[in-house]
Amino acid sequence: MENKGVFSDLITQLTKLPGIGRKSAQRLAFFILKMPSEGAKEIGQAIFDVKDRLAFCEICNNVTEGTLCSICANPNRITQKVLIVEEPSTLYAMERTGAYKGLYHVLLGVLAPLSGSEVMAQTVDNLMQRLKKGGITEVIIATNPTIEGEATALYLSRLIKPLNIMVTRIATGIPVGIDLEYADEVTLAKSLQGRREIDPA
Numbered sequence: 001m002e003n004k005g006v007f008s009d010l011i012t013q014l015t016k017l018p019g020i021g022r023k024s025a026q027r028l029a030f031f032i033l034k035m036p037s038e039g040a041k042e043i044g045q046a047i048f049d050v051k052d053r054l055a056f057c058e059i060c061n062n063v064t065e066g067t068l069c070s071i072c073a074n075p076n077r078i079t080q081k082v083l084i085v086e087e088p089s090t091l092y093a094m095e096r097t098g099a100y101k102g103l104y105h106v107l108l109g110v111l112a113p114l115s116g117s118e119v120m121a122q123t124v125d126n127l128m129q130r131l132k133k134g135g136i137t138e139v140i141i142a143t144n145p146t147i148e149g150e151a152t153a154l155y156l157s158r159l160i161k162p163l164n165i166m167v168t169r170i171a172t173g174i175p176v177g178i179d180l181e182y183a184d185e186v187t188l189a190k191s192l193q194g195r196r197e198i199d200p201a
């Protein structure tokens with residue numbers, strides 16, 4: 001009976017992950033059970049390490065092992081431009097293009113009134129404090145081309161405009177509903193080049 005408890009506990013833990021229902025969790029749990037011990041331990045250790053060693057950058061919320069991420073700590077980045085993304089994964093996708101040399105701000109979420117977005121409220125606060133310090137001339141909004149992403153872009157542009165900072169939105173050309181992190185590098189670089197000023201009025 002004890003073994004059954006351990007197994008069902010694993011299933012319960014796995015269902016906490018996004019997109020994993022009871023059935024998928026069961027399938028994963030059986031897979032883990034059949035794995036060599038070493039492989040299963042590596043998965044557990046990787047999860048532990050990510051929580052133990054990684055944090056969010058104090059300036060931009062990118063993932064980092066220190067207090068500042070490698071981009072914020074890099075003196076060669078252009079500090080007048082800030083590109084806003086929903087998640088670090090989009091930041092990595094943008095970095096892979098090599099087309100952007102400015103700084104970032106990661107929202108760690110998106111405007112979603114129904115699900116609540118307390119994390120994003122905090123990161124938006126941080127963004128506004130960052131912009132009010134001065135020195136930033138352009139904010140490029142690269143939220144995903146989804147309903148929530150567009151709503152967030154408009155919301156941010158309304159907040160930022162009064163600060164007399166140019167607010168641009170990356171060009172579409174990326175199919176609606178697609179996460180930017182899955183866009184190829186050429187498409188992403190082109191959408192950055194083709195960005196247009198947002199007029200929130």
Ligand SMILES: [Zn+2]
Nearest residue numbers: 057060069072
């Ligand atoms: Zn950073």
